[in-house]
Amino acid sequence: xxxxxxxxDDARDLALRDVARARAPVPYGxxxxxxxxxxxxxxxxxxxxxxxxxxxxxxxxxFTAASILHGLSVTISLTIVSMVLGVILGxxxxxxxxxxxxxxxxxAGLYIWFFRGTPLLVQLIxxxxxxxxxxxxxxxxxxxxxxRHWDTNDVITPLTAAxxxxxxNEAAYMAEIIRGGLLSVDPGQAETARAFGMTPIxxxxxxxxxxxxxxxxxxxxxxxxxxIKATSLVSVIAMGDLLYSVQAVYNRTFQVVPxxxxxxxxxxLITSILNVGQSAIERxxxxxxxxxxxxxxxxxxxxxxx
Amino acid sequence: MSPLVRARNxxxxxxxxxxxxxxxxxxxxxxxxxxxxxxGSGKSTFLRCINHLETMxxxxxxxxxxxxxxxxxxxxLVTLAARAAAKQRGRIGMVFQQFNLYPHMNVLQNIIxxxxxxxxESKAEATAYANELLRRxxxxxxxxxxxRQLSGGQQQRVAIARALAIKPQLILFDEPTSALDxxxxxxVLGTMRDLAGQGLTMxxxxxxxxxxxxxxxxxxxxxxxxxxxQGRPEDVIGNPSHERxxxxxxxFIQ
Ligand SMILES: Nc1ncnc2c1ncn2[C@@H]1O[C@H](COP(=O)(O)OP(=O)(O)OP(=O)(O)O)[C@@H](O)[C@H]1O
Ligand SMILES: [Mg+2]
Numbered sequence: 001x002x003x004x005x006x007x008x009d010d011a012r013d014l015a016l017r018d019v020a021r022a023r024a025p026v027p028y029g030x031x032x033x034x035x036x037x038x039x040x041x042x043x044x045x046x047x048x049x050x051x052x053x054x055x056x057x058x059x060x061x062x063f064t065a066a067s068i069l070h071g072l073s074v075t076i077s078l079t080i081v082s083m084v085l086g087v088i089l090g091x092x093x094x095x096x097x098x099x100x101x102x103x104x105x106x107x108a109g110l111y112i113w114f115f116r117g118t119p120l121l122v123q124l125i126x127x128x129x130x131x132x133x134x135x136x137x138x139x140x141x142x143x144x145x146x147x148r149h150w151d152t153n154d155v156i157t158p159l160t161a162a163x164x165x166x167x168x169n170e171a172a173y174m175a176e177i178i179r180g181g182l183l184s185v186d187p188g189q190a191e192t193a194r195a196f197g198m199t200p201i202x203x204x205x206x207x208x209x210x211x212x213x214x215x216x217x218x219x220x221x222x223x224x225x226x227x228i229k230a231t232s233l234v235s236v237i238a239m240g241d242l243l244y245s246v247q248a249v250y251n252r253t254f255q256v257v258p259x260x261x262x263x264x265x266x267x268x269l270i271t272s273i274l275n276v277g278q279s280a281i282e283r284x285x286x287x288x289x290x291x292x293x294x295x296x297x298x299x300x301x302x303x304x305x306x
Numbered sequence: 307m308s309p310l311v312r313a314r315n316x317x318x319x320x321x322x323x324x325x326x327x328x329x330x331x332x333x334x335x336x337x338x339x340x341x342x343x344x345x346g347s348g349k350s351t352f353l354r355c356i357n358h359l360e361t362m363x364x365x366x367x368x369x370x371x372x373x374x375x376x377x378x379x380x381x382x383l384v385t386l387a388a389r390a391a392a393k394q395r396g397r398i399g400m401v402f403q404q405f406n407l408y409p410h411m412n413v414l415q416n417i418i419x420x421x422x423x424x425x426x427e428s429k430a431e432a433t434a435y436a437n438e439l440l441r442r443x444x445x446x447x448x449x450x451x452x453x454r455q456l457s458g459g460q461q462q463r464v465a466i467a468r469a470l471a472i473k474p475q476l477i478l479f480d481e482p483t484s485a486l487d488x489x490x491x492x493x494v495l496g497t498m499r500d501l502a503g504q505g506l507t508m509x510x511x512x513x514x515x516x517x518x519x520x521x522x523x524x525x526x527x528x529x530x531x532x533x534x535x536q537g538r539p540e541d542v543i544g545n546p547s548h549e550r551x552x553x554x555x556x557x558f559i560q
Contacts, residue, residue, distance in 0.1 A: 188406045191406075194392070195357055195359055196419070197394075197396035197420060288412070
């Protein structure tokens, strides 16, 4: 090279520039942001704890009362059962929607169109009152012989109406979420699976769905949380869920605010647990990624820039 | 000896574009056939017709005496159901330009997926064979790595091991080195040359003239959806009889 000495040729300078010594300075803006946030949150917390109108002793008294816990268990089991059924049916609908079979695709499309296009509350009331429309349910060949039949009123209890309403509605939304996930997978993957002699079902199950999960899980977490709150709608068909149990109490005691707080805290607790579960599942499906399996590298970078 | 692969009058069009215009090709057991030809000449399409990833419009393809994708019932030719067609592909390995490893599975899982899931081998048996194959392609220490943690050349060698794991009667290679950096091409071609020497039946689409010259039993030159000429590598590459072959090869040998 020759000419003027490059600064990097100086051993002392080079040692100073070793990035192993580097530290990121904490920006003043960020410190101020922390201070303001702590102050505001602290003030809100203090006021909430000391405001007599919230009647915290009443909240504490009812928080684990038997009737509330029973309502809570109804809410949780209704959510789990409806969600599981909704996901299974949603998967079937998504695959049908994407299939080469035109009739299947159209039928799935119609289903999704109908159930997404009508209010859940109306669907629930409809299922609950099914017996007024069709007094008897029959299994048989259309226009042909009948094998079995039941009185609709025996089949449709508040529980079955609630599960049917929530699950069938959920399936329509899950179908679209799962379809989006399946479409996000490189088509070369399904083709490779086929080339290696897998049947379409097996290729879907072993190769495509596991890769689609990355795209399916975050919106499904959303759905699950919406579902927990949507179960509160079933109180209109006399199902004793969490909200219903709380209402039953404050209709007698008129302690509306503290009883609603009981419900709110329980709903928040369940959703927090679900969030933790969702993160764990997302980490599992991020395996095979090179480096840090964080699902939000872009946002993390944006945060650093501040 | 009768041919393992027998393609007759294979035609395929995409819309108005005639991609294959009557391909006849026989491949003998243990033969290594290298297909050369300009981009868009229909090489990939023909390869995909062989294992019925692509349906064709006319003609027929037989492998080991069995027609691929169809079945003759009396005088009626009917398409095979998905399950039967899948079974036919079971012993045809394929190696893709983009590797197409399953990214959610590690190397070992990639290799044993078909032997265990499609052919019903026990996991222990399949794992033992997978480890032997990994040694053969020089990746014995990578069994638990995920595809994204490997270089392109390593990924392609895993893909070759995956194709070998099904104990194939035929392996199809579609430009296996085209997506690789130049310095990684050699390791993959080396692995393929080893296979060619071991009596495997291979159909290789590639632009690597050197590989064709050294490893091929026969070179097939395709252009415009037709086989223009074929023969021993020293004849087709060393002394092409057709003007289009000469023009194509001139681009590689300067
Ligand atoms: N699914 C498809 N739909 C429409 N056209 C297609 C499809 N697949 C291939 N073609 C067209 O068919 C022609 C032949 O394609 P093919 O991939 O078989 O060529 P190739 O010889 O493999 O070329 P290359 O060397 O670039 O890979 C091309 O013109 C391509 O655009
Ligand atoms: Mg090609």
